[in-house]
Amino acid sequence: MKRRDFLHAGAATAGLTLSASGYHIASAAAAETKRVGLIGTGWYGKCDLLRLIQVAPVEVVSLCDVDKKMLAEAAEIVSHRQRSKKTPRTFTDYRKMLEQKDLDLVLIDTPDHWHALPMIAACEAGLDIYVQKPISVDVAEGRAMLDAARKHERVVQVGTQRRSTPHLIEARDRVIREGLLGKIGMVEIYCYYHMRNNSNPPDQAPPDYLDWGMWTGPAPMRPYNPIAHPRGWRAFREYGNGIVGDMCIHMLDTVRWMLGLGWPKSVGSTGGIYVQRGVKANISDTQTATFDFGDLDVVWQHRTWGDAPNPKVHPWGATFYGDKGTLHASVWGYDFTPTGGRGKPMSAEVQYKNEYAQYPEDEHEKDLERHVAPAIRGHMRDWLSAIASRGRPVADIEEGYISTTSCILANMSMDLGRSLTWNPKEHRIVGDDEANKRLARSYRSPWVHPGQKA
Numbered sequence: 001m002k003r004r005d006f007l008h009a010g011a012a013t014a015g016l017t018l019s020a021s022g023y024h025i026a027s028a029a030a031a032e033t034k035r036v037g038l039i040g041t042g043w044y045g046k047c048d049l050l051r052l053i054q055v056a057p058v059e060v061v062s063l064c065d066v067d068k069k070m071l072a073e074a075a076e077i078v079s080h081r082q083r084s085k086k087t088p089r090t091f092t093d094y095r096k097m098l099e100q101k102d103l104d105l106v107l108i109d110t111p112d113h114w115h116a117l118p119m120i121a122a123c124e125a126g127l128d129i130y131v132q133k134p135i136s137v138d139v140a141e142g143r144a145m146l147d148a149a150r151k152h153e154r155v156v157q158v159g160t161q162r163r164s165t166p167h168l169i170e171a172r173d174r175v176i177r178e179g180l181l182g183k184i185g186m187v188e189i190y191c192y193y194h195m196r197n198n199s200n201p202p203d204q205a206p207p208d209y210l211d212w213g214m215w216t217g218p219a220p221m222r223p224y225n226p227i228a229h230p231r232g233w234r235a236f237r238e239y240g241n242g243i244v245g246d247m248c249i250h251m252l253d254t255v256r257w258m259l260g261l262g263w264p265k266s267v268g269s270t271g272g273i274y275v276q277r278g279v280k281a282n283i284s285d286t287q288t289a290t291f292d293f294g295d296l297d298v299v300w301q302h303r304t305w306g307d308a309p310n311p312k313v314h315p316w317g318a319t320f321y322g323d324k325g326t327l328h329a330s331v332w333g334y335d336f337t338p339t340g341g342r343g344k345p346m347s348a349e350v351q352y353k354n355e356y357a358q359y360p361e362d363e364h365e366k367d368l369e370r371h372v373a374p375a376i377r378g379h380m381r382d383w384l385s386a387i388a389s390r391g392r393p394v395a396d397i398e399e400g401y402i403s404t405t406s407c408i409l410a411n412m413s414m415d416l417g418r419s420l421t422w423n424p425k426e427h428r429i430v431g432d433d434e435a436n437k438r439l440a441r442s443y444r445s446p447w448v449h450p451g452q453k454a
Helices: 003-014 043-055 068-081 094-099 116-124 139-151 166-176 212-216 242-259 373-389 397-416
Strands: 017-019 022-024 035-039 059-064 089-091 105-108 128-131 156-158 184-191 266-272 286-292 297-303 316-322 325-330 333-338 346-349 420-423
Touching (some): 035 094, 043 068, 059 068, 059 094, 089 094, 105 116, 116 128, 116 139, 139 397, 156 373, 166 325, 166 333, 166 346, 184 242, 242 286, 242 297, 242 316, 266 397, 286 397
Parallel strands (some): 035 059, 059 089, 184 297
Antiparallel strands (some): 017 022, 184 316, 316 325
């Protein structure tokens, strides 16, 4: 049974209706109030949770964070935004929160190094899960997360919400699926935002409201530095995979979704710290990666310095090159240009302001990426519909595993100085013992890597 036919059959069985941005809950059973917990109450934790509140009759029961100040602020916001006006209970240890056994769903919006253990624990607790991208900081973590989801039959949506972005769905359906690009031979994906932290503050004692040991968790211990928390932790490879793990995964996943691609055959990457030296950050400021899909190369580039090469194209996006036309796609819109002027150009822009009437809180919500809010809402609806049908969401954990692993392999290739060939059946790199040793990194005691458990 094809995936599309399966999803339509599941939707019919569950009493769901289709829309341009995903599946909408239509049955009484699907609309039952779900009890929700959030692990990680920072910037995107609140963005995700508050969008979920907008589209479903949920009750936020619990919040968890190792930053007590951030936790209290989130509880206050949620008490005003959720329908019951109740203040959620707060926890500083996700294990204590899960022990209460009073949740149906959990959102995991921690830094990347804290995705795997809470997600697997939530699977074992019988919860359905929304986990932010990238799903893991090493490949073995990701595989353990996928195995846990399948073993416990959990519905897991990964926060690669480009798959639920209305104008990108339109671009896929009207341009790519209609064959307007012709034969696609290359896709360029890129980010030219100056998002690498180039300050150099001294290490210091953590604030009294932050449990730095628990924040660090299984990652290597570094002294506390104000760059790392809040929000700046991606500057350090101890906690994530830099800009490739943050921005490349979104665009690589978008291309894979739009073109129906699985695993790349090989991944090669070069780069490093070429320009912005002498600062605390240890992630690359310049990097190129090639994901080889056989007769199609997807080529990533990021620079955290200089200007974007084409001012007409948004500096974070994907450009599809076909023999009949070119498609530029980003979070802000898309533009299709036929080759040689033979055909009709197409374009669309994100229409987030049109949703202010229905979701007026978007217009003034602190730190919300307003242009992304419709995509997050669509992603939440799709997740809830998959929960109702017990099917697979559009950004299922397996899709997250593929996109995450591909990006991790890019960083490994850069570090090792050679291309890596991936065997998806064995979850190993072909003929490279040194590289395979890097598929799982060491955990800081007393935390145990999920790939090392029996």
